Amino acid sequence: MEQSELFEQVTALADNEIKDEAEIKLIRQLIHESEALQKEFQIQLQTKSSLRTRFGSAEAPAYLKERIISHILQEIPLRAEPIKKEFPGKESPIKIKKKSWFLRPQFAFASLIAAVILAVVFFFRSYDAGSIASRQSGMNNMFLKAKKNFQSVVDGTLPLEAAGGSSAAVMEYFRKKGVKFQPVVPQAKDWDLIGAVVSDDNGEKLPHNVYRGKDGKLVYLYQADEECLKKKQAVTLSKDLISMLDEGKSYKYSDNGRNYMVWKDQGNICVLVSNDSMQKLESSFLAAGK
Amino acid sequence: MASIANLNVSPDDRQKYIDFEREALPHMNALYNFALRMTGNSDDADDLVQETLLKAFRFFDKFEKGTNCKAWLFRILKNSYINDYRKHSKEPSKVDYEDIENFYENIKSSDVKSDHLVEDVYNNLLDDDISSAISSLPEDFRTVIILSDIEGFTYEEIADFVDCPIGTVRSRLHRARKMLFVRLNKYAQERGYVKK
Numbered sequence: 001m002e003q004s005e006l007f008e009q010v011t012a013l014a015d016n017e018i019k020d021e022a023e024i025k026l027i028r029q030l031i032h033e034s035e036a037l038q039k040e041f042q043i044q045l046q047t048k049s050s051l052r053t054r055f056g057s058a059e060a061p062a063y064l065k066e067r068i069i070s071h072i073l074q075e076i077p078l079r080a081e082p083i084k085k086e087f088p089g090k091e092s093p094i095k096i097k098k099k100s101w102f103l104r105p106q107f108a109f110a111s112l113i114a115a116v117i118l119a120v121v122f123f124f125r126s127y128d129a130g131s132i133a134s135r136q137s138g139m140n141n142m143f144l145k146a147k148k149n150f151q152s153v154v155d156g157t158l159p160l161e162a163a164g165g166s167s168a169a170v171m172e173y174f175r176k177k178g179v180k181f182q183p184v185v186p187q188a189k190d191w192d193l194i195g196a197v198v199s200d201d202n203g204e205k206l207p208h209n210v211y212r213g214k215d216g217k218l219v220y221l222y223q224a225d226e227e228c229l230k231k232k233q234a235v236t237l238s239k240d241l242i243s244m245l246d247e248g249k250s251y252k253y254s255d256n257g258r259n260y261m262v263w264k265d266q267g268n269i270c271v272l273v274s275n276d277s278m279q280k281l282e283s284s285f286l287a288a289g290k
Numbered sequence: 291m292a293s294i295a296n297l298n299v300s301p302d303d304r305q306k307y308i309d310f311e312r313e314a315l316p317h318m319n320a321l322y323n324f325a326l327r328m329t330g331n332s333d334d335a336d337d338l339v340q341e342t343l344l345k346a347f348r349f350f351d352k353f354e355k356g357t358n359c360k361a362w363l364f365r366i367l368k369n370s371y372i373n374d375y376r377k378h379s380k381e382p383s384k385v386d387y388e389d390i391e392n393f394y395e396n397i398k399s400s401d402v403k404s405d406h407l408v409e410d411v412y413n414n415l416l417d418d419d420i421s422s423a424i425s426s427l428p429e430d431f432r433t434v435i436i437l438s439d440i441e442g443f444t445y446e447e448i449a450d451f452v453d454c455p456i457g458t459v460r461s462r463l464h465r466a467r468k469m470l471f472v473r474l475n476k477y478a479q480e481r482g483y484v485k486k
Contacts, residue, residue, distance in 0.1 A: 015438065058322070060319050071340065071344055078299060
């Protein structure tokens with residue numbers, strides 16, 4: 001065995017990579033007999049154990065774990081329909097009774113008519129505000145992103161890069177950060193512009209601004225231009241909501257203490273989320289854009 | 291922390307996430323540790339680990355359950371490192387194997403004079419000294435020493451990762467430890483921790 005090969009065998013022994021008992025015995029014997037091999041073995045073993053002890057238990061930072069999990073969850077498509085409540089075990093007796101009643105022949109035709117009426121009612125009802133909100137889905141959906149981002153603003157986990165101040169300063173920040181269109185930065189009465197950030201949404205730089213009211217309420221505004229939404233589809237909204245905006249209408253929705261407004265201003269699609277009253281938001285932001 | 295519990299997602303997607311959380315996410319620390327030592331920069335390590343785990347989640351259907359998930363994740367990380375990170379950073383230090391061989395040949399075991407020298411060197415130096423010595427190793431050598439000594443990979447797993455025979459892994463590892471020790475010994479001498 002050549003010396004270099006012998007040294008490498010010593011390394012393999014230090015790593016428990018030699019499986020043959022006779023070979024292990026031979027290498028150990030050679031190490032025992034040679035001072036050079038003993039020192040070689042010592043270097044290999046000590047290096048291995050020192051690195052393992054010192055660096056083997058390093059942990060990824062908590063913020064990174066949170067960020068990754070959040071990104072992964074955004075990858076999962078959300079379902080528009082509500083979660084079905086499932087009865088544990090057997091079907092409820094009430095449900096079985098109703099089913100058998102409707103299945104009787106004398107009621108079959110009536111059931112069909114009722115089903116058609118219900119479908120028509122459902123079709124027309126589907127254009128109400130709540131249904132539009134429930135049809136927003138997908139990881140690139142602006143409405144859903146705005147909803148999540150607002151929660152991050154409330155939790156203090158959305159890092160605002162630009163300090164607040166004047167609309168002009170924030171506009172300049174957006175320009176420097178690569179926003180290609182002219183964003184809307186309302187200077188609303190009774191609201192302080194406290195900061196802004198630019199996101200990269202599928203290669204498009206999109207602006208976000210955050211306001212705080214005198215009573216501590218928050219407003220978050222997220223924008224994209226029409227090209228970004230319709231042609232490049234870097235972000236999305238449901239078709240009915242886009243049609244509504246194209247007709248010059250604004251969309252308002254309230255849920256769980258949050259008020260949402262979506263409107264089009266100077267060709268930009270604006271999605272606003274706040275924990276303040278809809279009336280105040282309309283007068284401060286929607287009216288400001290008209 | 292964000293959770294899937296309150297999301298309205300399909301049962302298949304929910305199960306995929308639960309499986310991923312159980313199989314893959316426990317290896318995040320190991321991925322981060324490796325990424326940090328390969329890039330030498332916490333921001334780059336963050337991005338690399340994030341990219342790796344997002345790709346892994348997208349292709350989790352391709353992962354064969356019951357096989358080595360850690361090795362699978364490290365292969366994804368390696369590809370991301372080569373394709374995304376290294377492409378945008380400066381070219382990796384090219385390894386001139388002849389130079390390494392000469393360097394290695396010049397190190398004699400007799401240079402290790404004291405019985406406790408190796409132990410003294412490692413015990414006296416700070417983590418930062420050892421980290422920078424690891425970072426200064428050529429990439430091929432740095433990779434094997436991190437995978438073996440810090441991450442606890444076997445020769446076979448390392449060979450699969452670096453795409454070379456087991457014999458080459460053993461040889462590189464042997465030389466990597468020797469080079470690392472010589473550099474650390476030099477630091478220790480300069481700081482007066484061991485005699486020149």
